[in-house]
Amino acid sequence: MTLTRNVPAIAGLFFRHCLRTRLVLAVTILIACIVLAVPAYVDGDGTTDGRIRIVLFYTLGLVSIVLSVVSLWSACAAIPIELESRRLHLVLSKPVRRLEIWVGTWFGLLALNALLLAVAAGVIYLQVQRVLAGATRDGGETPVLVGRRLARPIETVTAELVQAEIDARRRSGHITANVEDRDFFPAIEYELNVRAGTVQTGQTGRWEFMLPNRLKNNGALQLRFKFASSGMNDAPRTGTWTFGTRSEPALHHLSGTWTPFQYHDLAVPMEPPDALIVVQFENPLLGEGGAVIFEVEDGIVLLNHESGFLTNYFRAVLVIFLELAFLAALGLSAGSLFSQPVAVFVSYTLLMMAGLAQYLGIALVEDPNLPILYDPLPVPLINAFVEQVARISHAVTEPITQFNVLSRLSQGILVPWSLVRNALFVLIGGYSVTLGIFGVLVFHRREIGLPRI
Amino acid sequence: MTESASTTRPVVVAHDLHKTFKDFWRRPKVHALKGVDLEVQPGEIFGLLGPNGAGKSTLIKLLLGLLRPSSGDIRIFDQSPSDVRSKERIGYLPEETTLYRYLTARETLSFYARLFDLDAAARRERVDQLIEMIGLARAETRVVGEYSKGMGRRIGLAQALLNDPELLILDEPTSGLDPAGRRQIKDLIQALARRGRTVVLSSHLLADVEDICDRIAILFSGRVYALGRTRDLLEAEHRTRITFPEVTEEAMRTVLAAIQTASGVEPDVDRPTVPLEHFFLDVIESAQQSERDPTGATSGGELAPFLDRGSDHDPDP
Numbered sequence: 001m002t003l004t005r006n007v008p009a010i011a012g013l014f015f016r017h018c019l020r021t022r023l024v025l026a027v028t029i030l031i032a033c034i035v036l037a038v039p040a041y042v043d044g045d046g047t048t049d050g051r052i053r054i055v056l057f058y059t060l061g062l063v064s065i066v067l068s069v070v071s072l073w074s075a076c077a078a079i080p081i082e083l084e085s086r087r088l089h090l091v092l093s094k095p096v097r098r099l100e101i102w103v104g105t106w107f108g109l110l111a112l113n114a115l116l117l118a119v120a121a122g123v124i125y126l127q128v129q130r131v132l133a134g135a136t137r138d139g140g141e142t143p144v145l146v147g148r149r150l151a152r153p154i155e156t157v158t159a160e161l162v163q164a165e166i167d168a169r170r171r172s173g174h175i176t177a178n179v180e181d182r183d184f185f186p187a188i189e190y191e192l193n194v195r196a197g198t199v200q201t202g203q204t205g206r207w208e209f210m211l212p213n214r215l216k217n218n219g220a221l222q223l224r225f226k227f228a229s230s231g232m233n234d235a236p237r238t239g240t241w242t243f244g245t246r247s248e249p250a251l252h253h254l255s256g257t258w259t260p261f262q263y264h265d266l267a268v269p270m271e272p273p274d275a276l277i278v279v280q281f282e283n284p285l286l287g288e289g290g291a292v293i294f295e296v297e298d299g300i301v302l303l304n305h306e307s308g309f310l311t312n313y314f315r316a317v318l319v320i321f322l323e324l325a326f327l328a329a330l331g332l333s334a335g336s337l338f339s340q341p342v343a344v345f346v347s348y349t350l351l352m353m354a355g356l357a358q359y360l361g362i363a364l365v366e367d368p369n370l371p372i373l374y375d376p377l378p379v380p381l382i383n384a385f386v387e388q389v390a391r392i393s394h395a396v397t398e399p400i401t402q403f404n405v406l407s408r409l410s411q412g413i414l415v416p417w418s419l420v421r422n423a424l425f426v427l428i429g430g431y432s433v434t435l436g437i438f439g440v441l442v443f444h445r446r447e448i449g450l451p452r453i
Numbered sequence: 454m455t456e457s458a459s460t461t462r463p464v465v466v467a468h469d470l471h472k473t474f475k476d477f478w479r480r481p482k483v484h485a486l487k488g489v490d491l492e493v494q495p496g497e498i499f500g501l502l503g504p505n506g507a508g509k510s511t512l513i514k515l516l517l518g519l520l521r522p523s524s525g526d527i528r529i530f531d532q533s534p535s536d537v538r539s540k541e542r543i544g545y546l547p548e549e550t551t552l553y554r555y556l557t558a559r560e561t562l563s564f565y566a567r568l569f570d571l572d573a574a575a576r577r578e579r580v581d582q583l584i585e586m587i588g589l590a591r592a593e594t595r596v597v598g599e600y601s602k603g604m605g606r607r608i609g610l611a612q613a614l615l616n617d618p619e620l621l622i623l624d625e626p627t628s629g630l631d632p633a634g635r636r637q638i639k640d641l642i643q644a645l646a647r648r649g650r651t652v653v654l655s656s657h658l659l660a661d662v663e664d665i666c667d668r669i670a671i672l673f674s675g676r677v678y679a680l681g682r683t684r685d686l687l688e689a690e691h692r693t694r695i696t697f698p699e700v701t702e703e704a705m706r707t708v709l710a711a712i713q714t715a716s717g718v719e720p721d722v723d724r725p726t727v728p729l730e731h732f733f734l735d736v737i738e739s740a741q742q743s744e745r746d747p748t749g750a751t752s753g754g755e756l757a758p759f760l761d762r763g764s765d766h767d768p769d770p
Contacts, residue, residue: 092517449520
């Protein structure tokens with residue numbers, strides 16, 4: 001089987017070649033600059049948590065961007081440079097299939113990415129430990145450095161509720177007869193969600209959480225919340241949290257003062273119940289400030305500890321590595337067909353189009369009637385075509401965008417193994433293999449050593 | 454070429470081979486080969502000659518499966534050149550030796566050796582022997598980016614021999630080499646042919662081709678204009694040359710008179726000269742004996758032992 005013989009040889013050659021061309025050294029220096037500079041210049045909210053979040057979110061994020069560029073660029077260059085230098089002629093005169101060259105080069109890129117990412121992740125981890133060591137001396141807490149499973153409140157804004165609201169507004173004349181329900185549905189749904197997350201002064205907001213089994217079995221729960229004050233007032237707000245069950249919703253109380261626009265973590269003073277848990281927030285009449293508005297997406301969540309930071313960090317880095325592997329496959333496939341500059345251009349254009357498709361596609365999914373073109377062409381067929389392209393592009397690119405581990409990691413939220421498995425299945429088993437098949441087919445059909453005409 | 458070899462199937466067969474290069478819009482632009490027919494028999498040294506643009510390189514790329522014919526047929530060992538199994542039996546030296554600049558000579562050869570079905574011990578042994586054979590033992594730890602063109606050619610040749618190929622395809626094998634290196638390469642090619650290997654060689658250096666090729670094909674503008682045994686093609690018709698040791702003036706007059714009587718024309722008389730290559734090599738050989746620490750490639754050793762298989766027979770007279 002020549003595959004097992006040739007692929008490691010070609011991967012090893014590519015890796016060694018990259019090492020000796022000082023690419024690794026240059027990228028390592030760049031990463032070191034990022035790792036050292038970002039925490040020094042970005043303070044966050046001044047707390048230990050904030051500093052660690054900065055290190056994890058911005059530093060690891062920037063490093064991921066740099067490595068993505070390096071991975072894509074190297075992949076785009078790998079085959080064209082071999083072709084232009086004619087080294088590939090020599091390799092192809094040996095008993096080597098083009099499939100093996102493609103796969104070997106891809107594995108070489110993976111090894112390069114693994115090395116660079118390992119170095120970067122190691123340095124960032126040390127940086128986190130350094131921040132943590134300083135905080136320990138100050139007696140600070142580090143709720144970010146865990147992997148906690150998350151539960152969101154049961155949605156109270158149902159489709160029936162939204163429809164009822166639309167009907168009520170029609171009756172009251174706020175919506176005219178010539179406008180269809182679906183035109184207003186997303187806006188009213190959002191409005192109701194905001195209303196559900198708003199606690200007026202002197203009132204109590206209520207949220208119910210259905211705890212998954214894993215959450216129940218893992219012991220103590222934590223409440224994480226983030227809110228805004230009406231009038232964008234950033235003065236700290238006082239209030240009382242109560243925790244309980246449906247029958248006894250106010251079993252435990254926690255009063256305090258919290259700053260708006262920041263994440264806050266509270267230990268829930270009760271064992272996780274078998275059924276659902278009820279969480280309430282009382283916005284007192286006394287004191288300054290008006291309504292308290294909890295964010296629709298992440299305003300209130302329940303968390304509980306499931307893994308330590310190191311394992312959570314490891315899983316997050318694994319997901320980033322799989323994303324880099326996907327980019328390497330994309331670049332390599334483009335390089336199988338085009339020269340290096342064209343391959344780079346095509347790859348970045350595809351990524352930009354994917355981002356645009358996401359934007360347009362999300363807009364279309366959330367609001368089916370949204371005009372794709374603000375100034376639509378007078379030809380309905382073209383408009384329909386553009387809309388279909390946006391829908392298909394959204395469907396194709398949507399699975400890739402579900403692996404944002406940075407926000408999870410920087411908030412101490414669990415990066416579960418299931419996410420790593422999904423990333424492996426989607427990014428490698430799905431997209432990279434598909435790109436690989438395309439790249440190998442194109443490379444296989446390509447004639448080598450053509451004269452420049 | 455041995456008699457036994459000539460009775461076996463040809464190593465290379467090209468039949469009505471056409472290759473047309475097209476532009477981006479698939480419009481035909483260059484007809485590089487126009488109906489090439491040729492066969493290369495086992496054990497022979499076959500020379501491809503022609504000016505620039507004649508189609509030699511295109512033919513070699515077709516032999517290697519890098520390009521596909523527009524029409525016609527080309528076979529190596531009765532297989533398609535795109536079949537990787539045929540590559541197990543081929544060695545190729547490209548016109549320009551393009552190696553990985555940051556690898557040493559040993560690493561370069563080890564990498565190419567790994568692409569063949571050889572165990573680690575055999576790979577090591579062959580790499581050792583080839584480095585010794587091409588005379589780069591002193592420079593084996595230097596990266597090839599630091600090598601001179603000639604040293605790079607030697608590495609290129611070594612990588613072509615790693616698999617002990619049955620067919621060697623050499624594109625300008627002696628370009629960039631000093632006369633000693635050229636002589637060494639030519640001796641090596643002849644030694645390999647004597648041991649049954651087939652060599653297809655493309656060169657602009659006509660003296661080299663004349664020296665070593667059993668048969669040649671001359672291409673021009675994609676067509677074969679001359680094909681046959683080198684000696685047959687170069688033989689001057691209706692001319693005879695007699696060479697003998699120096700004789701007295703009297704004896705010479707007698708011989709010339711006899712020839713003139715027999716043929717009716719006055720023969721030309723001159724003194725044969727030693728080829729410049731031989732003279733140069735003699736000078737260098739004596740210089741090497743006086744130089745203790747020469748730089749660059751040394752002259753290299755004998756044929757690598759792993760290549761020294763098969764019966765050593767003289768080429769056809």
